[in-house]
Amino acid sequence: SKLNILRYPDPRLHKVAKPVTVFDARLAKLVEDMAETMYDAPGVGLAATQVDVHERLMIIDVTEDKTGLRAYINPEIVWSSEEKQVYDEGCLSVPGVYDGVERPARVKVRALDVKGEPFEVEADGLLAVCIQHEMDHLMGKVFVEYLSPLKRNRIKTKMVKEEREIARDQ
């Protein structure tokens, strides 16, 4: 079923996720529900933090035809390139905002799959950007924190105003 995505500046987006320790049917269902939520948004990634589940779990699918879904559990970056790249990032928790963020161009990440089996991915391009963006979510970080205080405050003000309008219409 579709889950509710927390919207910035909800304070729960700043909670630090805890490692996953139990690989059971609940976890598999959570991955399914997160995937349904992500494809519906639409998005190319989603961290458990964004659906108010504070466990170290993220899903990513950067393929055009939605055939590349992968769950990364207890992910850790084991190598990142010196070379950086600026990419126009978006965020399902900050709808309508896209802005340049500089990050290492390539990363090697180690994680467990939904069965608890370890795997490793070396990524570049959008996958590398997304892995780093989702892992920030698991650390309670939202990509607007890389922008200038002026830009961040304008975004915050706009989102709070929109939140009030949504509340008023209900």
Ligand SMILES: O=C(O)C[C@@H](Cc1ccccc1)C(=O)SCC(=O)c1ccccc1
């Ligand atoms: O908020 C999130 O974590 C999802 C976010 C991931 C992301 C996208 C691009 C750069 C960095 C991180 C999104 O998916 S935003 C939506 C988006 O970028 C997109 C949506 C549909 C097709 C392609 C991209």
Ligand SMILES: [Zn+2]
């Ligand atoms: Zn995001």
